[in-house]
Amino acid sequence: MSNIYDKSSLVLIPSGTKTGKVYSQKPTNGDGDFTFTRSSAATRVNADGNIEKETGNQLLQSNTFSTTWYNSGTALTSGQAGYNGTNDAWLASRGGAFNYVAQDISTSGVQSYSIYAKVGSFDWIFVRVQNSASAYRGAYFDLSSGSVGAVDSAIIDTKIEAVGNGYYRCTIIFNESLNRVLFYPVPSNNGVGTSGTGTIYIQDAQVNQGLIAQEVITTTTSAVYGGITDNVPRLDYTDSSCPALLLEPQRTNVMGNSEYFNGTPYAVNNSAISANQAISPEGLQNAYNFVPDTTGTPLHRIYDTQSASIQTATHSIFIKPNGHNYYALRESATTGASIGFDFTDNSIITEYSTGGCTASNGKIENYGNGWYRISGTFTFTSATPNGFGLYAAASNWTSGDVQSVSWAGNGVNGAYIYGAQVEAGSYPTSYIPTYGSSVSRVAETCSKTSATDLIGQNEGSFYAEIDFTDTDADQMYMTLSDGTSNNRIHIGYDYTSNFIYCNIRVAGSAQGLITTPTSPSDGIKKIAVAYAQDDYVMYINGTQVGSDANANVPTLNRIDIGNYWATGYEYPVKQNLLFKTRLTNAELADLTTL
Numbered sequence: 001m002s003n004i005y006d007k008s009s010l011v012l013i014p015s016g017t018k019t020g021k022v023y024s025q026k027p028t029n030g031d032g033d034f035t036f037t038r039s040s041a042a043t044r045v046n047a048d049g050n051i052e053k054e055t056g057n058q059l060l061q062s063n064t065f066s067t068t069w070y071n072s073g074t075a076l077t078s079g080q081a082g083y084n085g086t087n088d089a090w091l092a093s094r095g096g097a098f099n100y101v102a103q104d105i106s107t108s109g110v111q112s113y114s115i116y117a118k119v120g121s122f123d124w125i126f127v128r129v130q131n132s133a134s135a136y137r138g139a140y141f142d143l144s145s146g147s148v149g150a151v152d153s154a155i156i157d158t159k160i161e162a163v164g165n166g167y168y169r170c171t172i173i174f175n176e177s178l179n180r181v182l183f184y185p186v187p188s189n190n191g192v193g194t195s196g197t198g199t200i201y202i203q204d205a206q207v208n209q210g211l212i213a214q215e216v217i218t219t220t221t222s223a224v225y226g227g228i229t230d231n232v233p234r235l236d237y238t239d240s241s242c243p244a245l246l247l248e249p250q251r252t253n254v255m256g257n258s259e260y261f262n263g264t265p266y267a268v269n270n271s272a273i274s275a276n277q278a279i280s281p282e283g284l285q286n287a288y289n290f291v292p293d294t295t296g297t298p299l300h301r302i303y304d305t306q307s308a309s310i311q312t313a314t315h316s317i318f319i320k321p322n323g324h325n326y327y328a329l330r331e332s333a334t335t336g337a338s339i340g341f342d343f344t345d346n347s348i349i350t351e352y353s354t355g356g357c358t359a360s361n362g363k364i365e366n367y368g369n370g371w372y373r374i375s376g377t378f379t380f381t382s383a384t385p386n387g388f389g390l391y392a393a394a395s396n397w398t399s400g401d402v403q404s405v406s407w408a409g410n411g412v413n414g415a416y417i418y419g420a421q422v423e424a425g426s427y428p429t430s431y432i433p434t435y436g437s438s439v440s441r442v443a444e445t446c447s448k449t450s451a452t453d454l455i456g457q458n459e460g461s462f463y464a465e466i467d468f469t470d471t472d473a474d475q476m477y478m479t480l481s482d483g484t485s486n487n488r489i490h491i492g493y494d495y496t497s498n499f500i501y502c503n504i505r506v507a508g509s510a511q512g513l514i515t516t517p518t519s520p521s522d523g524i525k526k527i528a529v530a531y532a533q534d535d536y537v538m539y540i541n542g543t544q545v546g547s548d549a550n551a552n553v554p555t556l557n558r559i560d561i562g563n564y565w566a567t568g569y570e571y572p573v574k575q576n577l578l579f580k581t582r583l584t585n586a587e588l589a590d591l592t593t594l
Contacts, residue, residue: 004587009454010578012561014245017233022245022446032454034561036233040442041225043431044234044246049368050283051419053433056225057217058107058207059181064220065090065101065202073099074185082203083116083167089203091120094185097193100128102182107207109436110156110260113181114171114206114213116163119143120199126184126192127170132177140189141170143200149189156262157211157276167203171213173275175263175436181207209435211259211276211286233446236430236572244467244572246430247562250443251423253432254308258420260435261288265306269299271392271414278416281318281367287418292324292392292409298402300409303332303389308422315388316375316428317420318367323413324392328402329376331357332389338402339376340393346372350399356382361426373419375428388422427469446573448559455480455556456580459532463577463591464491464561468500468525477527478576479560487554491527491538493520502529502538502546506554514538514546524574526592532582542593544585 005011010032016023017036024032041054061068065076073095082089092101117125128138139158140149146168148158156173163169184192185200208214217224228234235243256265261273272291280287292300315329321343328349330338337357340349341364348362361377378385392414394407419431432441448454464478479490486508493500498519504511514529514536528539536548559578562571583591 004583004591005577007579007581007583008577009580010559010576012573012576014235014243014573017235020231022233032448034446034448034559036444036446037231038442038444039230040440041230042228042234042441043433044228044236045238045367047237047243048283049237051281051431053227053282054225054229055214055217055227056208056223057219058105058223059103059205060219060221060223062206062217062219063088063204065092069101069103071099071101074101076101080201081165083118083163083165089116089118089201091199092185092202093199094122094197096197097195098184100182100184102180104180105178105207108177109209110173110175110211110257111178111435112171112173112208112210112213114169115183116167116169116203117141117143117183118165118167118201120185120201122185122187122198122200124149124186124188124191125170125200125202126186127172128182128184129172129174129176129178130180130182132179134179137172137174137176139172140186141168142189143168156260159213159276167201169213173211175260178207181205210433212284239467239572242574244574245446247444247446247571247573248429248441250440251425251429251432252438252440253421253423253434254306254310254438255304255420255422255434256306256437258432258434259286259418261302261417265304266302267305268302270295270297271300271302272411273302278320279369280416280418281371287320287416289322289414290390290392290417291411291414294408294411296406296408298391298394298404298406300392301332301389302417303330304387306387309384310422310424312377312379312424312426313385313388313422314361314375314377314425314428315422316373317390318371318373318418319390320370320372320416322415324409324415326393326395326397327374327415328391328393329374330389330391330402331359331378331385332387334383334386335380336401336403337378338391340397340402341374343372349393349397351376352400352402354401356380363428373428377426379426390417390420444562446561449483450557451559452557454578454580455559456582457556458553459582461528461530461579461581461583461588463526463528463575465524465526465574465576467523467572467574468493468520469522475571476560477562477571480556481558481560482555483558487556489529489531489554489556491529500525500527500540502536504531504536504548504551504554506552512536512548512551514548516540516545524594526594528583528588528592530582530588535582537585537588539588539592542589544589
């Protein structure tokens with residue numbers, strides 16, 4: 001095999017990336033590096049097995065409290081010993097009652113506002129926000145005992161966490177349209193109006209989306225975003241310890257809140273839900289607890305009440321059973337079509353179609369640490385979806401509508417839940433977080449232009465290793481072209497006819513089409529195509545699947561991976577190779593053998 005690799009002009013085994021770039025292993029001088037684009041954030045499963053998202057801090061000058069911040073009767077002194085071994089903390093000295101430090105900000109949705117604080121002559125800090133209606137929400141934190149004091153009823157959750165050197169990270173979580181964030185040095189619980197002077201130490205303020213304060217990002221004159229943000233390639237570890245470059249089409253999560261289940265668009269029946277009760281697939285404590293109550297009813301559920309006109313919709317959610325093992329995804333408002341899941345053996349109970357809606361493609365994916373992602377597709381032929389729900393189901397429900405069997409919980413057993421998603425399509429794509437409105441992940445492209453020196457012009461070979469799954473659209477796995485549709489050779493998948501193929505076009509004319517004789521099964525596919533004048537052949541997993549002895553070779557100067565001229569396709573890229581020679585059939589068989 002090594003001598004085959006020696007013949008290659010390009011080797012792409014996704015491992016090295018930076019924003020907008022995927023590095024090739026060969027050539028090593030940069031001539032084989034690919035340009036990557038995606039004008040939106042995204043998620044991946046990282047090497048630790050956790051879902052990784054975009055992170056951010058939407059405050060300005062987040063640790064320079066004498067700039068964008070303004071104060072009311074509070075003096076600020078820099079150069080103080082911080083929680084992290086630096087002298088980047090500040091002494092905040094209050095002159096009297098109702099004195100504060102604040103920054104104006106315009107954000108909305110589910111957010112966390114955090115600040116690091118330490119006892120000075122005062123033991124307390126009051127952390128507060130003002131919404132667009134000029135209403136205030138906040139909580140008091142005791143910096144001597146590390147406890148939470150009085151909390152406004154509109155706050156979703158609070159957290160105080162010891163971080164070293166006497167400091168605590170104090171966080172309030174809320175669902176608001178913000179005008180301002182504030183903090184107050186205070187002498188006592190509920191002591192914002194109490195007279196007297198005093199001090200606390202503060203450091204590193206942050207506002208980020210979501211139900212938990214993210215890792216600190218320090219800002220200056222603008223908000224800063226990190227993680228899987230715009231144009232950051234995704235090396236995804238979902239299926240193994242070896243990453244794949246994940247390339248996906250554009251999808252939109254129409255669930256307005258994917259992690260916050262207490263607010264719009266959700267309703268809850270005969271169940272209790274509570275935020276931040278367990279470690280989620282992110283590896284953070286931001287999963288909900290969902291517990292059916294003791295009422296005898298089939299309606300132990302959490303469901304959304306929004307309407308989305310999607311003819312084919314896939315609903316998914318992450319779930320970790322916690323004492324109860326039977327659940328269903330249901331189109332909750334119009335038809336009653338449902339898909340049932342049994343976690344005693346991780347099986348599908350039923351796919352129940354009714355009322356002009358077909359339920360199909362039930363799936364359970366293991367995400368580790370007891371977490372699973374369950375999903376199903378709902379296809380509407382004579383109805384319009386009007387909401388999807390997660391039901392805790394009766395243990396004896398085996399068919400029909402999940403609402404046909406009543407049962408009573410014990411008020412203790414249930415499940416942890418996280419990451420709800422509804423998207424147009426017949427399969428679930430990677431998780432798209434939302435915090436108050438729908439969010440789209442834009443299609444990704446990965447291409448190499450001006451590649452004439454890498455591509456054999458009269459003969460050549462190319463190879464793609466993919467993690468193949470049946471999808472709801474045509475796929476293109478690797479394309480050599482002149483940058484147009486007129487001249488190209490590409491490996492793809494035809495969704496309608498269900499076969500993998502090699503397509504050849506020269507000067508706008510179809511030259512040949514090699515197709516697999518049978519429908520491909522799921523799993524790893526190693527596909528290679530060799531070409532020369534009147535000599536095309538395609539191998540898949542060690543076997544020749546077709547040839548063409550009557551096709552010309554087009555002009556070629558561009559390479560596209562997993563896409564075709566900026567149109568996104570789902571493609572977990574394991575490996576791609578390019579050769580400037582027509583490999584022998586024996587070499588093609590060797591190269592593609594599993």
